[in-house]
Amino acid sequence: MIFLMEERIKIEYDALVIGAGIAGGEAALNLANTGYKVLLVEKDHSLGGKMILLSKVFPTLDCAACITTPKVSEIARHKNITIFTESEVTHVSKRGQNNFTAEITKKPRYVHVADCTACQLCEKACPVNVTDEYQYGLIGRKAAFIPFSIANPKAAVIDIENCTLCGACERVCPTHCIDFTMETELYELKMKTVILATGFRLFDPLEIPRYGYGQYKNVITSMQMEREIAPTRPYNTILRPGDGKVPDKIAYVLCTGSRDNTVGNPICSQICCMYSIKQAQLLMGALPMADVTIYYINIRSFGKGFEEFYQQAKGMGVNFIKGKIGKITEKENGNLILRYEDISSGVVSEAEHDMVVLSVGVQSNPAVSNIFDAGSLKLDFHRFVAQKDLMGSPSKTSIDGVFVAGTASGPMDIPDSILSAGSASSEAISYLSQPQQQ
């Protein structure tokens, strides 16, 4: 919905939801469907978070896009939801019960979204090439670009940092929606409750140099492999980045950055076993000749349908080897040697693979606590948003009226994130329905 700037500044909202990934989106929908006015603020250019970039989801192998895009479309069309993209909440202060004020910075997109038809002519005309962060560095994109084919809003963005201001995009745009005079907008808005759905970061395997990420071209992260498998993927098949060869002996290294005190993360990231098994199954389907081996400590297939999914992968011929990978080294032809303790034989062994996928773990986004006055939003020991009443009300935070949904509170998979969002929106509605106290 498009408001005039002055109108937007005057409007009060019932709820502010920070983050438009699956948890934030679900929470916003629940509140909006109950009749409340929601302001959904997303830092990135599109709704959908990480989920919309995935290939298929475990354990049903539904395609992620099929599930995310209808939700995202529902959110975008909902009359009770106002969406700010490329916007960040810089400060939230609590003035009292049901009384919050948020300062929001909306960065300029340089495109009038309502008029953009996603025709892609600007992309074709733009002369600048940079790495595409939505494809996790696998390919490039232009400085005038549509984030990805299923983005919402489906509209172009000008990456002003890399833009050379040549104006080629402006000239070819048929609706004249590119506007280099757009500026950063600052808002101060009021709301009655806040839901934090700021998600997680993926562990950066550069922190484990002995795995060779960043050094050896054919060592990639699971998110990069996810993009290679996804239907909206950059290449037409699975390729290894070093030489473009189709791999046939792929290795997965589980617990990269999790259950690991040496990188400061002793907890289990909960999703990596399952997503690795999922990718392994998809690879067995896409590359029937390939060999896929998963090196693990424990396989944590604990959820509904997970154990069966694990057995299915074994049946398909995915190899499971219990043993933590100690070190990875590279051969001249780009192949990799993995060194590990083979638990079943009790001997240190080495195995050669032509491509390695690091199953990176879930880390917190602790910056969310800076939004609130110093120290008021407590983080837990692992720097996730602390849950004040983990058993009785898992979405309550240390601030009354501020709730947490999804992976902002800890590692969890998609179904758990959705239920957590349902829980947070339920508590938010209870909070909004409380009789006012003076």
Add this chain to the structure above:
Amino acid sequence: MKERIGVYVCHCGGNISDYVDVEKVCRAVENEDGVVLARTTLFACSDSNQNEMINDIKEHNLDGVIVASCSPKLHLATFRNVTERGELNKYTYVHANIREQASWAHSDDKTGATEKAIHLVKAAIAKSRYAEPLYPYWFEAEKTIAVIGGGIAGMKATASLADKNSNVVLIEKESRLGGHTAEWGSLAMTDEKGYELTERIAGDIRNRENIFILTGAEVISTKGSIGNFEIRIRKKPQKEGDPSEIMVMKIGSIVVATGYDHYSPKDGEYGFGNSDWVITLPEFKKLVDSSTGKILEYRGMRISNVVYIYCVGSRQANGGNSYCSRYCCTSAIHTAIEAKKKFNGIVNIHLNRGIRTYGKQELLYAESLQMGDLYLQFNEESLPKIFVKKQKMVIAVKDILSAGKELEVEADLVVLVTGMVPRSDRSVGSMLKLPKGRDGFYNEVHMKLRPVETVIDGVTIAGTCQGPKNISESVNSALSAATKSYSLISKGTLETEPIIAKIDQENCSWCSKCLNACPFDAISKEAVHNREVAIVNASVCKGCGMCTPVCPVDAIDLTGYSSKEMMSMIDVLV
């Protein structure tokens, strides 16, 4: 039949017009039967064109509107809205996709693309001729919501619904609230005890005006559908020997939170039933919580070596329970730590199949290792064997972690780490026709899109009756289910999608094929003029159409997709 149809063919700023000759399309259709207006537009979705369309509707007295442009996913709602603003029924609007399915798909063949676009628009016109105004069916919903099951999930769902000013009736079979959680003492990941937690939550819902709590009460029958359920409840009498009370209640929507049962090991399973010192995890937890003193004793024996055997009743091969029960690794390790802290001389030996302390619970595993607990791992091909040697219980295990060495462990007490199984009392599920998943627990419609809903409209599932989960996860599920059950009926009057199946009762010869084909129980039998015919419940019918192909006399059509419409479109497309 429509007589004044307006057709708008969109350029889409070149996206269509670069490949499809939009003017030619207009000329090809402007003389079709019923068409009074056909023109092109640069951007059909633009505000300016929308306003022009509204003017056209009024000026030219249009009774049907067609836009041929991009995929309906983008702007179907927009154009339906335009027709409404032009004071036509929005379901008379018909859309033709000539971008994704013509100009873009055949950008290599402009002639072919144009020809196809002409066909697609003609098909839309054919459909538009038959498109009737449709009105959703409205009815007044009952306001009370029933929660079946008073464990932690049921209680939290009740509290959440009451917060939203809903009237709630909480029906619990046992004489007290709290379910399994109330039986636990110390819990993992928190300092609060199980019964303290349930007491806290129960305290929140007692004495609230809009909550009616019935304990010692069972649902004995249900009928009706969303907004309109009728349930019968039998309440145990206060005094023995008095007759039970039967209550009848009218309910809008239902939350099922009936929980789980503990797996009960079979006789002889790992020595269960043969030895008094083979007990289950819940029994061990009770023992640890209730024992005082610095030494752990059980049936007169001092307990030092505690051997835990994991995955009892879970992850079974060969037709047993193939699923993982999710909560048990964490619970067993937590109890083992408690025991070691509380009592002297405890040695914990964990015989497991891979420890699944997922997420932050991993810290408990680390703590247990630090405290000196022993972990031996076996796989499903060689399960541990329990026998008596020199009057002591011994368990033989092939340990993967020492490269398959065969080890023997002495035990004072064997704790079988038992999982969760679906309730043996299936009555609520059968009454409500809730489908079960492969694991025997109630099945949600879609794990991600609709995780707490069931195919039965108006019935949601919460907590462990949907599948094994821990307390925190049960609460999240309960609050989600409550919000969903509430939103289903909160508007007061319910609107149903007007796309429903319609039965020509004159031609119906009652064979029950349609009733059997319907996945939602929306078809039933009724007597009309002394004949038995089928009737569709408009408020339940989802418009899937699965009943339409099975009728032997072709007496069912789906509104908007009738044989007449489909065949007239086929006529034109060929």
Add this chain to the structure above:
Amino acid sequence: MNGALKKSAKILVFSTEKISDPAIDMAGLLKLHYPPTVYTLTVPCSGGIKPAWIMYAYEKGFDGVFIAADGSDCIFGESCTEKTGNIVSMTHEQMKEKELDPARLRMAAICSVCSEAFVKQIRSFNDYLLKTRNA
């Protein structure tokens, strides 16, 4: 049917609104070309397609009919796959009676991003129909 050699077969596609239609749309978006004589009719669920419509299509001159089924993605539940299969069986019976080549009816589950699968199916179906219908 004209005796002249055709460039492409006339194929009628029954597609489902929420599942396969988005895939067919995306095939267009990705410019995955397929013959322009392929027309799509949208229905809510592939379990609701009447064999009578399929037979009518053949009668009117369509070379082939393709059902883009929901498969396990069906929003109306799990019985869809079985029911769509039944529809194909019922139609095959009728096709046999009319001595129509049963391979002129095809079905495949098309998920909402299965554009490549859809195009592959259509192209191979088109090749088959051209071969057998022109012979």
